[in-house]
Structure formats: C-alpha cells, structure tokens
Amino acid sequence: MLVLGIESSCDETGVALYDTDKGLLAHRLHSQVAMHREYGGVVPELASRDHIQRLLPLVREVLGERSLTLQALDGIAYTQGPGLAGALLVGAGFARSLAYSLNIPAVGVHHLEGHLLSPLLADPRPEFPFVALLVSGGHTQLMHVTEVGAYETLGDTLDDAAGEAFDKTAQLLGLGYPGGPAVSKLAESGDPTRFKLPRPMLNSGDLNFSFSGLKTAVLTLRNKYPEEAARADIAAAFQRVMVEVLAEKSMQALRQVGSIRLVVAGGVGANKQLRQRLVSETASWGAKVYFPPLDLCTDNGAMIAFAGALRLQQGQAGPAPFNVKPRWDLQELPRT
Numbered sequence: 001m002l003v004l005g006i007e008s009s010c011d012e013t014g015v016a017l018y019d020t021d022k023g024l025l026a027h028r029l030h031s032q033v034a035m036h037r038e039y040g041g042v043v044p045e046l047a048s049r050d051h052i053q054r055l056l057p058l059v060r061e062v063l064g065e066r067s068l069t070l071q072a073l074d075g076i077a078y079t080q081g082p083g084l085a086g087a088l089l090v091g092a093g094f095a096r097s098l099a100y101s102l103n104i105p106a107v108g109v110h111h112l113e114g115h116l117l118s119p120l121l122a123d124p125r126p127e128f129p130f131v132a133l134l135v136s137g138g139h140t141q142l143m144h145v146t147e148v149g150a151y152e153t154l155g156d157t158l159d160d161a162a163g164e165a166f167d168k169t170a171q172l173l174g175l176g177y178p179g180g181p182a183v184s185k186l187a188e189s190g191d192p193t194r195f196k197l198p199r200p201m202l203n204s205g206d207l208n209f210s211f212s213g214l215k216t217a218v219l220t221l222r223n224k225y226p227e228e229a230a231r232a233d234i235a236a237a238f239q240r241v242m243v244e245v246l247a248e249k250s251m252q253a254l255r256q257v258g259s260i261r262l263v264v265a266g267g268v269g270a271n272k273q274l275r276q277r278l279v280s281e282t283a284s285w286g287a288k289v290y291f292p293p294l295d296l297c298t299d300n301g302a303m304i305a306f307a308g309a310l311r312l313q314q315g316q317a318g319p320a321p322f323n324v325k326p327r328w329d330l331q332e333l334p335r336t
C-alpha cells in the first residue's frame with residue numbers, strides 16, 4: 001500500500017511517500033523558519049498561506065523522485081491536529097480533495113502519534129511496549145505505549161513545553177528562532193557549572209514537568225550578568241538542567257512501568273546532550289533508548305505517512321468528516 005503523507009500543523013510543510021512493503025520511499029520538507037524569523041515566532045496566517053503554495057510542488061517532487069504518478073497512490077494521510085487551525089485546514093483540504101478526486105481513502109492523523117511512532121522508521125526499531133518521551137515545541141509528555149493507538153499518559157508539563165522553554169530562553173539570550181538549536185550551539189562554548197539553576201519538579205514524586213520557573217531564573221541571571229561573556233554560560237547551565245530533568249524523569253518512568261525500552265520523539269529529541277545522556281543512563285540500567293532518524297525528529301511528512309499507513313491498513317479511513325482538531329488529547333485515539 002502506497003501512502004502519501006502530508007504535514008502542515010505548524011511552520012513546516014512536510015510531504016512523504018511510505019510504502020507498507022518497501023518502507024519510506026521519499027520525503028521532502030519546506031521549513032518556514034526564515035519567513036517567521038523576523039517576527040520572533042510563528043505567524044499563523046502567514047504559515048497557512050505558505051502551506052498552500054508549497055504543497056503541490058512538494059507532492060510533485062516526491063512522486064517525481066520515484067518516477068511515480070498520483071494514480072499509484074492507495075491512500076492519503078494528513079495531520080488533522082493538534083496545531084494551528086488554519087495551517088491544519090490547508091493540509092486537510094488538500095488531502096481530502098486529492099483523495100476524493102483519485103477515489104482513494106484519506107485518514108486524519110494525530111500529529112503526536114506521528115512523532116511517537118517515528119522511531120519505528122529507524123533501524124533497529126523498538127518493539128512494543130515502550131515508554132515514550134515526547135518533547136516538542138508544544139508538548140512534553142511521558143507516555144506508556146503498549147500498541148498502536150494505546151497511549152497512556154504517565155506525565156505531562158504543567159506549563160511550558162520543553163521546546164518552548166528552549167525557545168523562550170533563546171529569546172532571553174538574544175538568540176534567534178527556533179531556539180533549541182541556537183541555545184545548544186551557544187552552550188557548547190559555555191561553562192555549565194558556573195551558574196546553578198533550579199531543577200524543577202525533579203523530586204516531585206510524579207512524572208510531571210514544569211519549566212516556567214526555569215525561564216524566570218534564566219531572566220534573573222541574564223539581568224544580573226548582562227555581559228556578553230555570560231551568555232554562553234547561562235545557555236550551558238540551562239541546557240544542563242533541561243537534560244537532567246528530562247533524563248531523570250524518563251528513567252523514573254521506565255522504572256515505574258518496568259520497561260526497558262525508551263523511545264524519544266519530537267524536536268527536542270534532536271538535542272545532542274540529551275541523546276548522549278539518555279544513551280548512557282539507559283545502558284547503565286540495562287535498558288535501551290531509540291531515536292527517530294535525526295531528520296525525522298522535527299516535524300515531517302514521513303511520520304504522518306507512516307502512522308496513516310498503519311491506520312489505513314486497518315481500514316480506518318472513515319467517511320471524510322472534514323474537520324481539524326487544533327486541540328486533541330492523544331488518549332482519545334482508537335486502537336488499530
């Protein structure tokens with residue numbers, strides 16, 4: 001079964017072809033980062049307009065790369081939510097119309113399910129059940145995944161998401177958007193031991209997170225040490241705490257459910273320090289950590305094509321309700 005995947009929930013237009021026998025055939029991405037940069041964050045209306053312009057050319061590109069035509073498609077998967085309503089509507093409208101014209105099924109995919117299952121596109125792939133650390137710009141969750149569609153939330157953020165904390169810290173340090181890569185690059189030249197930042201919720205006794213206090217602590221430090229030379233040290237201290245809290249809570253989650261498999265997904269999963277820390281912590285506990293391929297950590301069409309293909313294979317296309325879900329709880333999903 002050949003499935004076209006379409007991601008348009010935020011500031012990236014992602015398109016991919018996934019074949020249930022042959023695997024990922026092609027994927028392309030257009031990032032709107034440059035367009036939004038001058039505003040310091042994503043402008044929803046501009047995002048929607050840009051998705052409209054990018055989708056068709058990207059679809060032509062992925063098909064062309066494999067010398068395929070639209071007629072080869074067996075189904076279309078698109079991000080139905082959560083995300084920006086207008087941006088989601090562009091993808092949903094495009095996908096549903098194309099599927100209708102080709103007389104093939106279309107399925108709306110939960111964006112986080114896409115992230116959550118993206119490590120299954122890597123080699124080696126984790127077996128079920130596993131614990132997933134989902135760390136993106138909008139979400140920070142620990143989930144217990146027993147099968148496709150069976151997602152139990154073990155912990156969640158009480159305020160800012162991990163990626164959001166990186167982005168806000170970047171802003172406070174005068175770095176560009178998106179903040180994660182910029183903060184972690186600056187941190188490389190900093191001394192992580194010079195400043196001590198609070199480690200929020202580390203001993204809260206549950207698996208929840210809170211990052212807004214950390215942001216305030218960064219702001220206080222920045223005001224106290226405004227000199228240029230302190231910036232890298234603040235970035236390093238911030239990254240160290242983020243990595244420590246995310247890693248420690250992930251290990252607590254593994255112990256709580258008695259799992260030896262940890263899966264990391266979402267944009268913050270691209271963070272090198274976090275990856276290294278999780279590799280060594282899981283290894284010392286006899287567990288193993290799985291990451292998506294680096295280019296599939298942040299938003300992409302491949303994860304949507306893949307998650308959609310699993311659902312289309314089960315005949316879960318549905319009667320084309322044309323709606324998107326800007327807010328959508330992962331635990332509402334049906335099992336495959």
Ligand code: KG4
Nearest residue numbers: 136137138163179180267268270271298299
């Ligand atoms: O998953 P994603 O691409 O989009 C959402 O669904 O939110 O995640 C984007 C987030 C941004 O907040 C970005 O700053 C963060 O992931 N990010 C990183 C890194 N690369 C991206 N955070 C820390 N370190 C990185 N290397």
Ligand code: ZN
Nearest residue numbers: 115136298299
């Ligand atoms: Zn995402």
